Amino acid sequence: MHPRRARAVVAGAVLGLLLAGCGGSARHPGPSSSATGAANPLDNVGTAGNVLAVKIDNVTAHIQAIQQGLAQADIVYWIQVEGGQSRFLAVFDANHLPATIGPVRSARQTDIPLLQQYGHLDLAYSGAISGLLPLLARADLQNVTPVEDPDAFSNRGVDPTFVDPQQILARYPSVPARSPGFTFGPAPDGGSALAAATWHLPAASIGVRYEGGGYRVAVDGHPAWSGTATVVVQHVSIVPGDFTDFNAGHPDNEVVTRTVGAGPAQVLRDGQVWNVQWSRPDPAGGTAFTLPNGRQMPFATGPVLVVLVP
Incomplete structure (x- = not known):
């Protein structure tokens, strides 16, 4: 096993589970800060360059085979996009960034309200539907794209595209003022044994299996990464979006995942x-x-995967 190491988390505690790369083993978490602590959980890692969100492609087995950085993300969201396919929105803390992240893909309407709960942070993506661009510009985000900052991206203008997170956070310091609300601590009573599970979108799937103290993740039946400490399955409304993309001459209707509200x-x-x-x-x-007894459900210290399903 890899050595212990403290890890600052955007989620209200310090996450120490640093993964050794896609499919790699996990580094056990170091000491965590109070799960009910300050409104800004990143105050202890400095005043600049703290958090970066990146939109990551996930369409084919080929793309999944060249993905970089997901295993080192603090929080990963699995999100439905047009055609019933999926994308990842990964959130990284600056203390332990991977060398590269990607393949980077386009922003979606879902990303704006989803990231609003974090406060101002950097969002790296490659393109967006034209109608969405004004909304992205007005959002409380630092937009980072190959157009604004081509030097931060490799293979710019050619698929696939990867991003250098060190360059982005050095140029665009970002300190969120809010936590996404997660609580960390010992497991409560009342859990039921579940070693493996799979969830489906119309044209995509994601599955997890508990092994060696963490969860191995598979996407569309292909191994992706390991070491996730907590998996959250959040049942949400997925509705038609406001924009339509015309890809290869036919309309491609966007969808929006609603992460404001309540549900199981x-x-x-x-x-x-x-x-x-x-x-x-x-x-x-x-x-x-929230648990049935009204208490907050504590997550295990380490990376979090949030699966957003209908």
Whole structure:
């Protein structure tokens, strides 16, 4: 096993589970800060360059084979896009960035309200539907694209495209003012054993298996990465978006995943599952995951995968 190392987390505690790359083993978490602590959980890692979100491609087995950086993300969201396919939105802390992240893909309408709960952070993406560009420009985000900063991207103008996270956070310091609302701590009573599970979108799937103290993740049946400490399955409304893309001469209707509101969820950790309720009434606030007894569901210290399903 790799040595212990403290890890600052965007989620309200310090995450120490640093993964050794796609499919690699995990570094066990170091000491964590209070799960109920300050409004800005990144105050302890400095005042600049803290958090970066990146939109990552996930369409084919070929793309999945060349993905970089997902294993080192603090929080990964699995999100439905047009055609029933999926994309990842990964959130990285500056203390332990991978050398490269990608393949980087286009922003979607879903990304703006989803990231609003973090406060101002950097969002790296490659392109967007023209109608969405004004909304991205007005959002509380630092937009980083190959157009604004081509030097931060490799293979610019050619697929696939990767991003240098060190360059981005050095040029665009970003300190979120808010936590996404997660709580970390020991597992509560009441969980049920669940070693493996798979969830489906119309044209995509994601599955996890608990092994060696963490979860191995497979996407569309292909191994992706390992070492995730907590898997959150958040049941949401997925509705038609406001924009249509014309790809190869035919319309491609976007969808929007609604992450503001409330609904059922499951939390998987330590080879067990708990049924909870998620709630985010305020778009600027974090998402709470509440047990039937009214207490917050604590996550295991380490990377979090959030699976957003209908």
